[in-house]
Amino acid sequence: AQSVTQLGSHVSVSEGALVLLRCNYSSSVPPYLFWYVQYPNQGLQLLLKYTSAATLVKGINGFEAEFKKSETSFHLTKPSAHMSDAAEYFCAVSPMDSSYKLIFGSGTRLLVRP
Amino acid sequence: NAGVMQNPRHLVRRRGQEARLRCSPMKGHSHVYWYRQLPEEGLKFMVYLQKENIIDESGMPKERFSAEFPKEGPSILRIQQVVRGDSAAYFCASSLREGYYEQYFGPGTRLTVT
Numbered sequence: 510a511q512s513v514t515q516l517g518s519h520v521s522v523s524e525g526a527l528v529l530l531r532c533n534y535s536s537s538v539p540p541y542l543f544w545y546v547q548y549p550n551q552g553l554q555l556l557l558k559y560t561s562a563a564t565l566v567k568g569i570n571g572f573e574a575e576f577k578k579s580e581t582s583f584h585l586t587k588p589s590a591h592m593s594d595a596a597e598y599f600c601a602v603s604p605m606d607s608s609y610k611l612i613f614g615s616g617t618r619l620l621v622r623p
Numbered sequence: 624n625a626g627v628m629q630n631p632r633h634l635v636r637r638r639g640q641e642a643r644l645r646c647s648p649m650k651g652h653s654h655v656y657w658y659r660q661l662p663e664e665g666l667k668f669m670v671y672l673q674k675e676n677i678i679d680e681s682g683m684p685k686e687r688f689s690a691e692f693p694k695e696g697p698s699i700l701r702i703q704q705v706v707r708g709d710s711a712a713y714f715c716a717s718s719l720r721e722g723y724y725e726q727y728f729g730p731g732t733r734l735t736v737t
Contacts, residue, residue, distance in 0.1 A: 518663075545728075552627070552714060552728035553666070599665055607679065609656065609721050613665035 511536050511604050515614035523622045528572075528587040530617045532600030535581065541603040542583045543611065544574055548596045556598075559583060570594070595621045625650065627717050627729035635735045636705045644700040644732045648717030655698045656726060657690060660712040672698060678721075705736045 516531040534542065541560050545553040557568025564576045574585045583600060600614040628647040636642050648655050653674050658666040659682075669682040672692035683690065687705075692698040702709055712733050716726035 513665075550730070550733075552730045553716075554728070555725055558725070609654070609671050609718070609726075610668045610679065610682075611656075611658075611666070611726065612668070613658075615663075615665045 511540065511602055511612055513600050513602050513612055513614035515598075515600050515617050517617055518615065519618045519620065521620040521622060522590045524592055525589050528585070528590045528594065528619065530585040530598050530600075530619065532574075532583045532585065532614060533581055534583065534600075534602045536602065536604075540605055541608065542574075542576065543601040543603070544568065544572070544583075544585050545599045545601060545613075546596050547599065547616075553599065556585070590619075590621050592621050592623065595619055627652075627715055627727050629713075629715050629729035629732050631732060632730060633733050633735070635737060637737055638706055639704050642702040642705050642709070642734055644702075644713050644715075644734070646698040646700070646715030646717075646729060648698070648715075649727055652717035652719055652727070654718045654721055654724075655692050656716045656718075657698075657700050658714045658716065660714060660731070662711070666714060669700075702734075705734070707736050710734055710736045 512535045514533045543558045544556040557566045559576045567573045572587045597616045597618050599616045601611045655672045657669040660666045670690045671679040687703045689701045712731045714731045715729045718724045718726045
């Protein structure tokens with residue numbers, strides 16, 4: 510069964526610093542990959558998705574992620590953190606045999622220090 | 624265009640009562656998905672429905688849980704005889720088509736069982 514691992518349940522950065530949130534997936538065939546953001550007491554919002562086109566994917570709010578097949582990784586980055594980026598971030602994979610079924614990682618809570 | 628709507632946003636039930644969670648998909652969307660988020664965990668797929676059909680309920684507990692998406696009206700997730708372990712956030716998502724189409728999430732219903 511496919512799975513998603515997010516390293517670090519909490520990540521703390523200073524405002525203006527680089528944001529790096531890690532995601533690794535297990536799959537013999539490159540699946541579709543997603544990053545979602547969840548603000549407190551809200552639903553999930555799609556940041557970006559990888560669908561086997563360009564390996565570097567640009568999303569909303571200045572985020573981007575790079576698909577690396579050799580490392581089975583899809584890490585999320587942003588060059589300069591804003592206070593408004595503080596939220597929970599989820600990496601998800603969409604299996605090839607049941608593409609509608611998103612499999613989520615356990616999430617990483619991003620804290621941004623002033 | 625209104626997003627995915629869920630109600631109630633917060634629901635408190637005593638052990639043994641029934642919980643009914645409602646989800647209205649985005650306009651034009653006929654595919655609905657339910658996910659459950661336990662505290663400090665990622666979202667877990669529960670069920671995928673199209674109008675009047677359950678397509679995949681592999682993530683649903685075998686007992687006490689049921690879901691429907693009637694021809695008219697919202698999708699309903701029903702939990703009978705709730706127990707404390709059912710306390711969680713329940714998210715509904717909808718998509719325009721099946722497959723690797725973006726799922727749009729509602730704000731969730733937070734169920735607390737006392």
